[in-house]
Amino acid sequence: MIFNSYEFIVFFTLVFILYWFVLDKTSKTQNSLLLIASLVFFGWTDWRFLIVLIFNILFNYFLAKKIYKENKEKIKIRILWIGIIINVGVLGYYKYFNFFYENFVDVFHVFGSDLTFSPLQIIIPLGISFFTFQTLGYILDVFYEEVEPYSDILLFSTYVTFFPKILSGPIERAQKFIPQIVNKRTFNYNMAVDGLRQILWGVFAKMVIAENCAEIVNPIFNNYQNESGNTLLIGASFYAIQLYADFSGYSNMAIGVSKLFGIDLMRNFATPFFSTNISDFWRKWHMSLTTWMMDYIFTPLSFTLRRFKKLGLIFSIILTFLIVGLWHGANWTFVVFGALHGIYFIPLVLTGSMNKSSIVAKDRFLPSLVEIIKMASLFYLITLTSIFFRSKQVSDAIEYIQIIFSKSLFSYPVAFINANVFSVIFLIFIYFTIEWFHRTKSHDFEISNKPVYVRWTLYIGLFVFLILFGKSSDTFIYFQF
Amino acid sequence: MERTTIIEKIKITLTHVLGHENFELTDDLTAKDVDGWDSLSHMMIITKIEEEFKITFKLRDLNKLNNMGSLISLVQSKL
Numbered sequence: 316m317i318f319n320s321y322e323f324i325v326f327f328t329l330v331f332i333l334y335w336f337v338l339d340k341t342s343k344t345q346n347s348l349l350l351i352a353s354l355v356f357f358g359w360t361d362w363r364f365l366i367v368l369i370f371n372i373l374f375n376y377f378l379a380k381k382i383y384k385e386n387k388e389k390i391k392i393r394i395l396w397i398g399i400i401i402n403v404g405v406l407g408y409y410k411y412f413n414f415f416y417e418n419f420v421d422v423f424h425v426f427g428s429d430l431t432f433s434p435l436q437i438i439i440p441l442g443i444s445f446f447t448f449q450t451l452g453y454i455l456d457v458f459y460e461e462v463e464p465y466s467d468i469l470l471f472s473t474y475v476t477f478f479p480k481i482l483s484g485p486i487e488r489a490q491k492f493i494p495q496i497v498n499k500r501t502f503n504y505n506m507a508v509d510g511l512r513q514i515l516w517g518v519f520a521k522m523v524i525a526e527n528c529a530e531i532v533n534p535i536f537n538n539y540q541n542e543s544g545n546t547l548l549i550g551a552s553f554y555a556i557q558l559y560a561d562f563s564g565y566s567n568m569a570i571g572v573s574k575l576f577g578i579d580l581m582r583n584f585a586t587p588f589f590s591t592n593i594s595d596f597w598r599k600w601h602m603s604l605t606t607w608m609m610d611y612i613f614t615p616l617s618f619t620l621r622r623f624k625k626l627g628l629i630f631s632i633i634l635t636f637l638i639v640g641l642w643h644g645a646n647w648t649f650v651v652f653g654a655l656h657g658i659y660f661i662p663l664v665l666t667g668s669m670n671k672s673s674i675v676a677k678d679r680f681l682p683s684l685v686e687i688i689k690m691a692s693l694f695y696l697i698t699l700t701s702i703f704f705r706s707k708q709v710s711d712a713i714e715y716i717q718i719i720f721s722k723s724l725f726s727y728p729v730a731f732i733n734a735n736v737f738s739v740i741f742l743i744f745i746y747f748t749i750e751w752f753h754r755t756k757s758h759d760f761e762i763s764n765k766p767v768y769v770r771w772t773l774y775i776g777l778f779v780f781l782i783l784f785g786k787s788s789d790t791f792i793y794f795q796f
Numbered sequence: 797m798e799r800t801t802i803i804e805k806i807k808i809t810l811t812h813v814l815g816h817e818n819f820e821l822t823d824d825l826t827a828k829d830v831d832g833w834d835s836l837s838h839m840m841i842i843t844k845i846e847e848e849f850k851i852t853f854k855l856r857d858l859n860k861l862n863n864m865g866s867l868i869s870l871v872q873s874k875l
Contacts, residue, residue, distance in 0.1 A: 459856050459859045618855050
């Protein structure tokens with residue numbers, strides 16, 4: 316069930332009415348409703364997925380208690396490792412088994428073996444990477460004594476399963492989420508309106524920007540061998556925008572829906588293309604994953620390797636990004652995607668400018684020329700990685716890039732000189748212009764302090780664009796992860 | 797070691813790693829208040845402090861730090 320579908324509207328309306336008007340007596344009734352609704356939502360595609368989810372909840376709930384109660388450090392560490400191995404093992408089985416199996420067979424082929432690869436038919440439970448990371452983070456937090464284990468299974472289950480975030484995040488922390496559902500929630504008009512605004516912005520990003528970009532991108536990637544260099548470069552640029560609009564749009568919808576239930580989820584994107592270096596970009600891109608990786612992979616790793624100074628730092632960054640890449644899926648294309656991002660950090664570490672983060676054109680209306688050049692360069696570095704992200708195989712991506720850097724890069728871009736492409740460029744221009752003016756706000760469409768006529772002009776404008784250019788789709792790119 | 801001596805040494809270390817001294821070293825100071833002190837430079841600062849005081853931190857201790865006051869107390873407890 317996806318947010319921009321009719322079945323979700325029916326489901327949401329029913330849960331919303333029950334939540335605020337029927338089962339609004341206590342926090343327990345509200346949480347029970349959220350839990351049941353979330354299980355229905357999650358099991359909608361395939362009820363068998365619920366088994367994996369329920370196992371994940373119960374296992375981590377009790378394991379966290381065990382870690383907390385244990386006094387001996389050595390045993391504590393051992394229990395933690397059991398937790399890590401089982402969580403990563405379940406995730407690994409569903410997502411990575413065939414990948415490792417196939418590569419294992421390939422390695423044997425090098426040594427002359429005649430083993431054959433016959434993939435197992437494994438259906439990956441939706442959202443498994445997201446909820447596994449949540450609960451894995453939770454047991455690590457309990458181990459590091461950042462949080463005490465929760466002793467209310469209803470609270471904990473509601474946290475893990477909460478339907479707005481279960482399929483594609485944001486990856487929430489228990490200690491931020493659970494305190495919000497301990498007490499009974501009362502309807503907050505301003506929060507709900509803000510949520511609706513964020514949903515509208517998310518729907519616009521998904522249905523107008525991402526889907527229109529997809530229509531340009533798909534034929535190019537499907538037939539890249541016969542396209543010119545400039546077509547491929549422009550196609551890849553559209554894909555970078557599509558990926559962003561698709562996932563940030565989804566995140567805005569998730570956060571917006573959650574606000575309608577009086578619960579704040581963490582921000583997941585903060586206008587990342589308005590960054591002047593890669594480090595700044597990752598502070599604003601898929602923030603809930605970045606902070607997770609930072610806290611549980613990069614920090615322990617760089618702490619262990621701290622004696623090796625910059626070399627240790629570079630190693631930690633590259634390894635962290637390889638895991639970021641692999642988190643997206645079992646394919647070498649994602650590994651290369653992660654490795655490239657890690658490599659982009661090296662100049663920053665060497666020059667010591669890693670920590671320089673600033674808001675582009677702070678207190679100014681427009682960016683300076685230097686800022687524009689930096690943002691554009693960064694955009695093309697990201698675009699390069701997104702070619703790997705989009706391609707089926709690494710060899711496809713390499714060939715795609717080779718064609719970009721051929722003579723045909725300087726030919727006339729015939730494929731893009733038509734009214735349809737120009738209208739998409741116009742829509743993208745509007746999209747980024749609105750984002751630009753909200754780059755310092757709490758979200759990309761935070762217009763609560765604007766006069767009524769401005770707000771309504773924007774609402775109506777977006778609705779008109781939705782009607783004229785909106786395209787439906789039955790999936791989001793990040794659902795596969 | 798006296799608390800004031802620890803503070804003085806930490807101040808020198810911070811200035812050395814960050815390349816500026818645009819901060820006032822109070823107990824309430826947090827990394828967010830100091831230009832350039834983020835999770836990446838953090839490790840360099842921590843390593844320098846370990847070298848300076850000849851101590852070793854545990855990751856769990858570091859995770860619990862919430863301001864300069866708690867860092868000073870942690871260093872003091874290790875000496």
